[in-house]
Amino acid sequence: MSAHKLNVLVLPGYQNSGPGHWQTRWEALDPAFLRVQMPDWDYAARDAWCRTLDAAVTAADSPVVFAAHSLGCLTTAFWASQYTNAAQLAKVAGALLVAVPDPSEAHFPQDASGFAPVPLTRLPFASIVVASSDDPYGGVPFSQKCASAWGSRWIDIGPRGHINADSGLGDWDEGRRWLASLGE
Template sequence: MNARKPHVLVLPGYQNSGAGHWQTRWEALDRSFTRVQMPDWDHPVRDAWCRALDTAVAAADAPVLLAAHSLGCLTTAFWAAQYASAAQLAKVAGALLVAVPDPAGPHFPQDASGFAPLPLARLPFASIVVSSADDPYGGVPFSQSCAHAWGSRWLDVGARGHINADSGLGDWDEARGWLASLGNPV
């Protein structure tokens, strides 16, 4: 009854995740973590990003976990709602959605296109939305409303900014535990 270890697809946000970012650190710690390469990190287009995610899920062995940050969260929501087939969705064991940005917010990147209006349908896999009390790209009320609409568990990590490299999280073992819990539901 040994279940296979999930393969983790890492979905960074706008302009990718640099060396000190928890996503990059996770990839360095565990070879089962693979970054989904987007066609253009500086000028994200929803359709292209969702198709890149779809290709990555198709190539991965099931089960798959998604570790998304910022615009990667929106990509996950759009992909699940509008792009993925039932067979693709069945491969996804869960998604960790960190620092969901508000596409109608004042700090949302102007170079990003097609990410509004955000789909607010229940996600067809387990998910956790992680929010920071002082995230300039998406506040607590916005992330709570996304978590509610998506059927996600919601977690507040306090004042951690945009929950990126500047947040000083290092390897962020606590969040790796949350991600792992999605692949091994109790």
């Protein structure tokens, strides 16, 4: 099964993903990519974000994969460990978790609440954590720790900042291939 036969739930982070972000570009390229619209992009509350993700999974009429960035990654981990049930989890084929932020970092948004401590339990679906060696929101040791605990494959793409629009990835074909591998 390839990613184009699945619904891809796009989970941006704090303040959403703008026009140049790889998530937004992926949505423009493929109608199977559906952004999960959080109740408030500027004041991220874990409970509200997890319940919104749960509703999106419930509404999906076919298996899903997550394309998560930043707080979207933490939302995925909290949702999988605390906010769902076996029937919902069975609908998830995998998750691409890009630029996992560390709530203990100084740059972590003050307008994000409830995202610490990060659940460090194995995710019940396939996952890939993608990290940058110079991400100001989450260092390599933290992303490796999360990947290990979550049972995720870990990939370091080198110095690409927060792996967002400023990273110059364009349509980020390599990321799309990793995402597609989760649905195989």
